[in-house]
Amino acid sequence: MGASDDTLYMIIYHPKYLEHMQDPYHPESPQRLDAILKKLESSELMGGCLVPEAATKEDILSVHTPEYVDYVQNSGEGVIDSDTTLHTETYEIAVLSAGGGLLAARKSVEEKKPYFALIRPPGHHATPGSGGGFCYFNNIAIAAKELLKEMERIAIIDFDGHHGNGSSDIFQNSKEVVYMSTHQWGIYPGTGPANFVGEGDGEGHIINVPFPGGSGDFSFYKAFDELFRPVLNQFKPEMILVSFGGDAHYKDPLTGLALSSFGYMDFMKKIFDAAKELCEGRLAVYLEGGYHLQAQAEVVAGSIAVFQGKELHMQFTDISDQLGRGKDAVEEAKEVHSSYWKL
Ligand SMILES: [Zn+2]
Numbered sequence: 001m002g003a004s005d006d007t008l009y010m011i012i013y014h015p016k017y018l019e020h021m022q023d024p025y026h027p028e029s030p031q032r033l034d035a036i037l038k039k040l041e042s043s044e045l046m047g048g049c050l051v052p053e054a055a056t057k058e059d060i061l062s063v064h065t066p067e068y069v070d071y072v073q074n075s076g077e078g079v080i081d082s083d084t085t086l087h088t089e090t091y092e093i094a095v096l097s098a099g100g101g102l103l104a105a106r107k108s109v110e111e112k113k114p115y116f117a118l119i120r121p122p123g124h125h126a127t128p129g130s131g132g133g134f135c136y137f138n139n140i141a142i143a144a145k146e147l148l149k150e151m152e153r154i155a156i157i158d159f160d161g162h163h164g165n166g167s168s169d170i171f172q173n174s175k176e177v178v179y180m181s182t183h184q185w186g187i188y189p190g191t192g193p194a195n196f197v198g199e200g201d202g203e204g205h206i207i208n209v210p211f212p213g214g215s216g217d218f219s220f221y222k223a224f225d226e227l228f229r230p231v232l233n234q235f236k237p238e239m240i241l242v243s244f245g246g247d248a249h250y251k252d253p254l255t256g257l258a259l260s261s262f263g264y265m266d267f268m269k270k271i272f273d274a275a276k277e278l279c280e281g282r283l284a285v286y287l288e289g290g291y292h293l294q295a296q297a298e299v300v301a302g303s304i305a306v307f308q309g310k311e312l313h314m315q316f317t318d319i320s321d322q323l324g325r326g327k328d329a330v331e332e333a334k335e336v337h338s339s340y341w342k343l
Pocket of ligand 1: 160161162245247288289290
C-alpha cells in the first residue's frame with residue numbers, strides 16, 4: 001500500500017454519491033467521482049477512506065429554511081432550476097453529502113490534519129431558501145455552523161470557478177466567518193463583485209475577487225499572497241474550510257479560467273501552509289464543481305499528494321497567465337478591503 005498510518009483516512013467518501021444523477025448527459029455526473037477514485041488508486045494515494053453517516057435534519061436546518069428542506073425531501077420528481085433537478089432519491093444522497101462534509105470537519109478538528117470530502121452533490125450555490133447550480137444543501141456552510149458551536153472564527157476559501165453565492169448569503173452578516181472567493185466574473189451565478197463586503201456585523205468579512213476570463217496561476221497566487229493570506233493572518237481562524245472546484249482549470253468546459261495543474265497544487269500548498277501556521281493543521285476541503293474528468297481527477301489527486309508530502313506527475317501543465325490577467329481584479333479587491341484589513 002505504501003501509506004503510513006499518518007496518511008490513512010484523509011478522504012471521506014460514500015458509494016451512494018455515485019447514485020446521484022441529474023440526467024444522463026448532465027456535466028455534474030457520477031463519472032466525476034469515479035475518475036477521481038481511479039486516479040487516486042492508480043497514483044497510490046488512496047490509503048483508505050471514511051464512510052460518513054447522513055447529516056441530521058437539525059444539521060440541515062442550521063443553514064436552510066424548513067420550507068425548503070421539506071420541498072427537497074417531499075417533492076418527488078421536480079426541478080429547482082433549469083440545471084438542477086429533484087428525484088425521489090435526491091434528499092437521501094444530499095444529506096449524505098452534507099454528512100460527509102461534517103465528518104471531514106470533525107475528523108480534522110480531532111486529528112489536526114487535512115481531510116478531503118469527496119462528496120456529491122456539491123453545495124456552495126445553495127442559499128438558505130433555495131438550491132440551484134447543481135446544489136441542494138450547502139455542505140461547507142453546514143460544517144461551518146457545526147464548528148461554530150465550539151469555535152469563534154472560521155475561514156472559508158472558495159476557489160471554484162463560480163462564485164459561491166449560497167455560502168456568501170449564509171454568512172454575509174457574520175463576523176465569525178470570513179468568506180474569500182476567487183471566481184470568473186460574468187458567468188453563473190452572476191454574484192460576487194469586489195465591492196460586496198458583507199453587511200452589518202459581517203462587513204469586511206466577504207472578500208470577492210471576480211476575475212476576468214483567462215486568469216490563471218499568477219492571478220490566483222497574487223490573490224492569495226496579497227489579500228487572502230494577510231487577511232488570514234489578521235483574522236486568525238481556528239480552522240480553514242475550502243470549497244474546491246476543479247472548474248477553474250484551463251481544461252474545464254464550463255468556465256474560462258486558466259489555472260494549470262501546477263497552479264492548483266501551489267494554491268493548495270499555500271492554503272495547507274496557512275492551516276499549519278495558523279490553525280494547528282485544521283483544514284477540511286469540500287469538492288464543489290469541476291467538469292473535465294481527467295483534469296479534475298488530477299488536481300484532486302495532486303492536492304491529496306500535497307497533503308501527504310508526495311509528488312504526482314502532472315499532465316495538464318500549460319501555463320498561460322504569465323502576465324497575471326487578473327491582477328487588476330486583485331488590486332481592486334485590495335483597495336476595497338483596505339478599510340477593513342492591513343494590506
Ligand atoms: Zn463551479
